[in-house]
Amino acid sequence: MLVVVTGISHKTASLELRERLALDEAGALRVAQELLSSGTATESVALSTCNRTELYLYGRDSLAARQAAVERLARHAGCSVGELEPSLYSYSGDAAIAHLFRVTSSLDSMVVGEAQIVAQMKGAYQAACEGGCTSVVFNRLFRHALEVGKRVRTETAIGERPVSVSSAAVELALQVFGSFKDHTVLIVGAGETSELTATHLKAHGIERILVANRTLDTSMELARRVDGRAVRFEDLEEHLAAADIVISSTSAPHYVITREVVERSLKRRRHRPIFFIDIAVPRDLDPEINRVRNAYLYDIDDLQHVVEHNRHEREKEAQHAERIVEQELAAINDWLRSLEVVPTIATLRETVEQIRQAELERLGHKLSDLTDEQRAQVEMLTASIVNKILHTPTVKMKEVAGRQDCYLYVDAVRTLFDLSGNGEVPRAGGNGAAPEEPTEVPEAPPAVSETPAEPAPGGATVHQLRGTGTDDA
Amino acid sequence: MAHVSIIFFWIAFLLYGGAFALFIYYLLTRRPAMNSLGLALVAAGLACHTAAVLLRGLDAGRVPAVGAYESLSLAAWSIVVVYLVLELFTRIKAIGLYVMPVVLVLLTLALVGYKAPAGLMPALRSDIVVLHVIVMFSAIGCLYVAGGAAIIYLIEEALLRRRRAGGVLGRLPSLGALEKLVYHATLLGLPFLTMGMLAGVIRAEAFVVPHWWVDPMVLLSLGAWAVYVVLLWGRIRADWVGSRIAWLAVTGLVVLFVIRFAAVPYLSGFHTYGG
Numbered sequence: 001m002l003v004v005v006t007g008i009s010h011k012t013a014s015l016e017l018r019e020r021l022a023l024d025e026a027g028a029l030r031v032a033q034e035l036l037s038s039g040t041a042t043e044s045v046a047l048s049t050c051n052r053t054e055l056y057l058y059g060r061d062s063l064a065a066r067q068a069a070v071e072r073l074a075r076h077a078g079c080s081v082g083e084l085e086p087s088l089y090s091y092s093g094d095a096a097i098a099h100l101f102r103v104t105s106s107l108d109s110m111v112v113g114e115a116q117i118v119a120q121m122k123g124a125y126q127a128a129c130e131g132g133c134t135s136v137v138f139n140r141l142f143r144h145a146l147e148v149g150k151r152v153r154t155e156t157a158i159g160e161r162p163v164s165v166s167s168a169a170v171e172l173a174l175q176v177f178g179s180f181k182d183h184t185v186l187i188v189g190a191g192e193t194s195e196l197t198a199t200h201l202k203a204h205g206i207e208r209i210l211v212a213n214r215t216l217d218t219s220m221e222l223a224r225r226v227d228g229r230a231v232r233f234e235d236l237e238e239h240l241a242a243a244d245i246v247i248s249s250t251s252a253p254h255y256v257i258t259r260e261v262v263e264r265s266l267k268r269r270r271h272r273p274i275f276f277i278d279i280a281v282p283r284d285l286d287p288e289i290n291r292v293r294n295a296y297l298y299d300i301d302d303l304q305h306v307v308e309h310n311r312h313e314r315e316k317e318a319q320h321a322e323r324i325v326e327q328e329l330a331a332i333n334d335w336l337r338s339l340e341v342v343p344t345i346a347t348l349r350e351t352v353e354q355i356r357q358a359e360l361e362r363l364g365h366k367l368s369d370l371t372d373e374q375r376a377q378v379e380m381l382t383a384s385i386v387n388k389i390l391h392t393p394t395v396k397m398k399e400v401a402g403r404q405d406c407y408l409y410v411d412a413v414r415t416l417f418d419l420s421g422n423g424e425v426p427r428a429g430g431n432g433a434a435p436e437e438p439t440e441v442p443e444a445p446p447a448v449s450e451t452p453a454e455p456a457p458g459g460a461t462v463h464q465l466r467g468t469g470t471d472d473a
Numbered sequence: 474m475a476h477v478s479i480i481f482f483w484i485a486f487l488l489y490g491g492a493f494a495l496f497i498y499y500l501l502t503r504r505p506a507m508n509s510l511g512l513a514l515v516a517a518g519l520a521c522h523t524a525a526v527l528l529r530g531l532d533a534g535r536v537p538a539v540g541a542y543e544s545l546s547l548a549a550w551s552i553v554v555v556y557l558v559l560e561l562f563t564r565i566k567a568i569g570l571y572v573m574p575v576v577l578v579l580l581t582l583a584l585v586g587y588k589a590p591a592g593l594m595p596a597l598r599s600d601i602v603v604l605h606v607i608v609m610f611s612a613i614g615c616l617y618v619a620g621g622a623a624i625i626y627l628i629e630e631a632l633l634r635r636r637r638a639g640g641v642l643g644r645l646p647s648l649g650a651l652e653k654l655v656y657h658a659t660l661l662g663l664p665f666l667t668m669g670m671l672a673g674v675i676r677a678e679a680f681v682v683p684h685w686w687v688d689p690m691v692l693l694s695l696g697a698w699a700v701y702v703v704l705l706w707g708r709i710r711a712d713w714v715g716s717r718i719a720w721l722a723v724t725g726l727v728v729l730f731v732i733r734f735a736a737v738p739y740l741s742g743f744h745t746y747g748g
Contacts, residue, residue: 157503175633178647270712273648290634294715302636 002062006090007054013087020077023048032133040068043138047124062092101325104149113158118149148328158317161310166197168306173275180206186243187211189250190222193279198226241268247277248284259288341401478528481521488518493573533590538606541586549579551614571621601676609669615662620726623719626651663701697728
């Protein structure tokens, strides 16, 4: 049994294709359910965000599962499989789980460290869970993935620093004010970045937005969009006294606000601090403003500097996050391995044999009176009882081993007999198959290596589909 | 009992040290778990420290504020208490960065001056002296924290102004929060300081201490008191914000340090607990 993921993301597909493949919540659930009913997989989750659409499947035949998923996606996009293929990435086994963890940790995101993906992944999993598309493996796997995302977030600083000019501006303003309760922002000149910054500020709780532009119509238009109030450009100085944050982006060739104006405004507002953000080129705000007590001035270069620095720091943290993903992968693999039939049978036998030996040992002094022959008979008797008891479960488990849902039985056996190990104890030969077991169980899915006909665009490498090497034999 | 007390003292010392290391690590790496872990260590350290102080008090049979070891340990203890309370109520991070080194230095000095508990000289056996000591240590706890916040405020402001904010962005508390912290800690500390000074005066008058008002420690305390009164007045009446408040808090802190490390051991006539 293998975890398989296939899909497209911003790294492999154009925006146009991503739009065509995007699934709404109901659509995602429908796709997941259809894939289950097709019989190629036993568990499925469909994730769709603006940057990626991917399907996670758990099935015996990873190639067939992938094929079914690709066909379903192609049908949704209204194109042929061949058209879709170059933009797809597919992973199976370890690689698929690593991918899931990396996605949830936002290591695979367009902006590394962005926070939304955890909620999106959680939503996708919950929808699938409620729609009956997940079971033992995916319930555990996706919960674990969400935990990994959380761990990466608390143990690394991956999401701690703003990496866009507007969010850096907001962060700086927060560094001065702490919160934006009862604060006012004044937008001078209407520009895209200033609007974006105003929107960010609004999201952080700022209440009053004033817009001043040379043409009143433009101010009114912008004020309407950001839910603010348009003011006359001529009254700029007056409004400056009320503003805690000033964002300037006019196309004026000279300074719009000078040091003297700021000094007067500060006096009028009893020296409560003002944070100036100058996004305009050429600059709108006199650099001398930064020398005024309780006035702070950042221009576009300063902000870009901050952003650059933060990007760099995030990359460093991402390396740390990759290590966490590796650790967690090892942890979940131990568990997944335990869901295989042959090692479970071996562990079960080993455990019962240990009980038998322990009981014999406990009776040791009472048996010492027996002759060697009698002792051998006791030995045989107990061994025979153990074998008889274990015979039926062993046969039955080998029977179900061929079924898609065999791991549910394995899970039950492990729970009932409290077999917590991962089946490594009795393993001989290193491939998980105890040599004395007859090989009547179906063959392992081939350790497939499927390379797409052509490499995907965008520099994304489509990893080979490969087994974990420990699929139940 | 003395052994147990000093063992607790050492454990507290190590826990505080660990917390300080974590706070530094947090500042450098910004990993949120580090700050929480650091706080947990401070809390554990405080528990041990409390045990150490209580046991010492039981051992000596009085308030453990006599001699360098006891008084410095008690000062450190009250600082940690104030710091933890403020941290829990305001959720302002990074105060520990300032508070922990001060605490560690005070505890080191305390260890250097360690002496087995001595009996109290007769003149100090009085309820009003006990009150005086307790209230003064509360004031010191608050005002040291205010000073720490003020120092961070000034550093952060300078960084922001020099556009070096990239590094500290989001790790240090905001200027607004720090300024509030300075204000609140002073607001809390000044009444204690006033009460403590009044208790001292009453005591001096009652026992007719000659020329108590020209004692350097008394004069310096009065100076510190004036600084804090100006700070609060400026903040409340004159709308001073930011760096001026911070500078006043730092000035007050310097005076307090002078009192503790110059006036007590070398200058004061009758505040003989120090050493």
